[in-house]
Amino acid sequence: MWNDAAGYETYVGHWSRSVAPRFLDWLELSTGLRWLDVACGTGAVTAAILERFNPEEVVGLDASSDYLASAQASCRHRRVRFVVGDACVLSFPSTSFDVSVSGLALNFTASDRALAEQHRVVRPGGMIAAYVWDYAGEYEFARRFWNAALSIDPRAAAYDPGRKATICHEQNLRDALDSHAAFGTLRSASIHAPQLMTPAAKPQSAMNKISGTRWWLSDAPESKLASSTTRVSSRRVKPTGMLSMDARVPLSNTSHC
Numbered sequence: 001m002w003n004d005a006a007g008y009e010t011y012v013g014h015w016s017r018s019v020a021p022r023f024l025d026w027l028e029l030s031t032g033l034r035w036l037d038v039a040c041g042t043g044a045v046t047a048a049i050l051e052r053f054n055p056e057e058v059v060g061l062d063a064s065s066d067y068l069a070s071a072q073a074s075c076r077h078r079r080v081r082f083v084v085g086d087a088c089v090l091s092f093p094s095t096s097f098d099v100s101v102s103g104l105a106l107n108f109t110a111s112d113r114a115l116a117e118q119h120r121v122v123r124p125g126g127m128i129a130a131y132v133w134d135y136a137g138e139y140e141f142a143r144r145f146w147n148a149a150l151s152i153d154p155r156a157a158a159y160d161p162g163r164k165a166t167i168c169h170e171q172n173l174r175d176a177l178d179s180h181a182a183f184g185t186l187r188s189a190s191i192h193a194p195q196l197m198t199p200a201a202k203p204q205s206a207m208n209k210i211s212g213t214r215w216w217l218s219d220a221p222e223s224k225l226a227s228s229t230t231r232v233s234s235r236r237v238k239p240t241g242m243l244s245m246d247a248r249v250p251l252s253n254t255s256h257c
């Protein structure tokens, strides 16, 4: 799924880059820290860390070498390195980071194992922070698709990330982080991040992969496919000819000591 960095950038990377700085500001952290960016993708969070925190080091980890190549190309800095790896089996020694962050990724990993690993590699008193899409609510771009799909085919529920990705519900995200906080404090908040996307951006291919739409589309009879395409198109295009990507991001952070 994660082999089209250019498609990702067109679909959601630019939006990701507008959310990451706001998320990082909310953490209220100091400069000179050692950061781990888990599932860093094309580098949106890593770039924002560099711009804002003058870190001692940032390690961006991701399973996709294609995404990492894109991150490397756009984020060259002597204190940054990118490594291929699995968020659930981190190769770093225990307590080797001050902060671990993860943007828009916990819903794609075995979140419990990924959080346990982050807890292991962050030093006592450090911070674990993450944010995910609000798939069930204000991730409007894909939400409209799924609402249209559900209205014509109940089987679409099995593919809808708003139902499948349970960690994207704020309380579930809080619970997941809380179980790894170990005597620490937990904060959560929402970011409302509207973004206009022009039809010229043609994000469909990446959206099909990332938002799970292709699995249902490949399963749906032709007649339903045509019907859903019509419904989604008629609902999403605004008179300006632009698409609104009006998504709210529940996000959480936790520190432990």
Ligand SMILES: C[S@@+](CC[C@H](N)C(=O)[O-])C[C@H]1O[C@@H](n2cnc3c(N)ncnc32)[C@H](O)[C@@H]1O
Residues within 6 Å of the ligand: 002, 013, 016, 038, 039, 040, 041, 042, 043, 044, 045, 061, 062, 063, 064, 067, 085, 086, 087, 088, 102, 103, 104, 105, 108, 109, 110
């Ligand atoms: C939606 S992207 C988010 C990328 C980036 N953090 C951002 O905010 O734009 C999800 C990322 O998770 C990565 N990923 C998924 N499962 C992973 C795993 N088990 N270990 C490491 N990375 C993983 C994918 O390769 C992809 O880059």
